Amino acid sequence: MNRLKPFAYFEPTTLPEAIEILAAKKGAAFPLAGGTDLLVRMKRGVIKPSTIVNLKRIEGLDQIKKEPGRGVRIGALATFSAIEDSHLLRLSHPVIAQAVSVLACPSIRNLATMGGNIGRASPASDAAPFLMILGATVSLKGPQGERELGMGEIFSGPGTTASRPAEAITSLLLPDMASHSGAAYLKIGRREGMDCALAGVAALVTFSGGKREAEDTKIALSAVAPVPMRAKKAEKTILSGRLTEKCIREAAKVASEEISPVSDMRASASYRREVVRVLTYRALMTALQQAREG
Numbered sequence: 001m002n003r004l005k006p007f008a009y010f011e012p013t014t015l016p017e018a019i020e021i022l023a024a025k026k027g028a029a030f031p032l033a034g035g036t037d038l039l040v041r042m043k044r045g046v047i048k049p050s051t052i053v054n055l056k057r058i059e060g061l062d063q064i065k066k067e068p069g070r071g072v073r074i075g076a077l078a079t080f081s082a083i084e085d086s087h088l089l090r091l092s093h094p095v096i097a098q099a100v101s102v103l104a105c106p107s108i109r110n111l112a113t114m115g116g117n118i119g120r121a122s123p124a125s126d127a128a129p130f131l132m133i134l135g136a137t138v139s140l141k142g143p144q145g146e147r148e149l150g151m152g153e154i155f156s157g158p159g160t161t162a163s164r165p166a167e168a169i170t171s172l173l174l175p176d177m178a179s180h181s182g183a184a185y186l187k188i189g190r191r192e193g194m195d196c197a198l199a200g201v202a203a204l205v206t207f208s209g210g211k212r213e214a215e216d217t218k219i220a221l222s223a224v225a226p227v228p229m230r231a232k233k234a235e236k237t238i239l240s241g242r243l244t245e246k247c248i249r250e251a252a253k254v255a256s257e258e259i260s261p262v263s264d265m266r267a268s269a270s271y272r273r274e275v276v277r278v279l280t281y282r283a284l285m286t287a288l289q290q291a292r293e294g
Helices: 015-025 038-043 080-085 087-092 094-100 114-120 127-133 232-238 245-257 269-292
Strands: 008-010 029-032 051-054 064-067 071-075 137-142 145-150 155-157 168-175 181-188 199-208 213-222
Touching: 015 029, 015 051, 015 137, 015 168, 064 087, 071 087, 071 114, 080 094, 080 114, 087 094, 094 127, 094 181, 094 199, 114 127, 114 168, 127 181, 127 199, 127 213, 181 269, 199 269, 213 232, 213 245, 213 269, 232 245, 245 269
Parallel strands: 008 051, 029 051
Antiparallel strands: 064 071, 071 168, 137 145, 137 168, 181 199, 199 213
């Protein structure tokens, strides 16, 4: 770790004020949410921002609230601990509490925010897969106004997003889950909870009990491609006929074949493929059981 280089520091109390500062600095300013990643990269000398804009004093960006007819909105500054403990989310989207519980450790979850995690755009993001299967949309606000992007559109490359200059993530909207749906997120790391995923798999199944077929399914993966991705070929396998264990095993195999993992100091590409096959099968079976139970 290195000693931090001098930088200007701002604590705006409104979103327009924060956007104005970010715009004035023309790419040299970084927004600060939880700081669990930003400060580490600064100390390592990976980034050297001239300006830090602390967003924590902006009222309302940490709210988790129901929007009737639309779903649940999670503010960008909502911490993972708040998300994990949210009674509203436990009832409406239980997979989130389950997924967040395996993200880092309690001390990190107390600081890390949903907006910061998505803005970091890590290929190994724990949050991205479960947000993708839930059909979340990301709200952004900048000098040109407000807009929304789907989770499949927000990541443009490793560590980069499709956000425009001086644009900040303000919230995420989770649509209501369909009845008879189930979802699960599974990951494997070198250390339980503390390590980022060697591979992560989220799966959602909406079950048609009468026909014994899936009405809808979504499978999302992390740490196996340049950006978090949907396993669309595997999804088509699930939707191709009767939802049997054989079908689920085939879908898991297909998922392991459509990824593009790399070998690095943490795991080999072949190991990541096998992990995806196993985790996809387990996540789909868990999601299917939940869907059948309503």
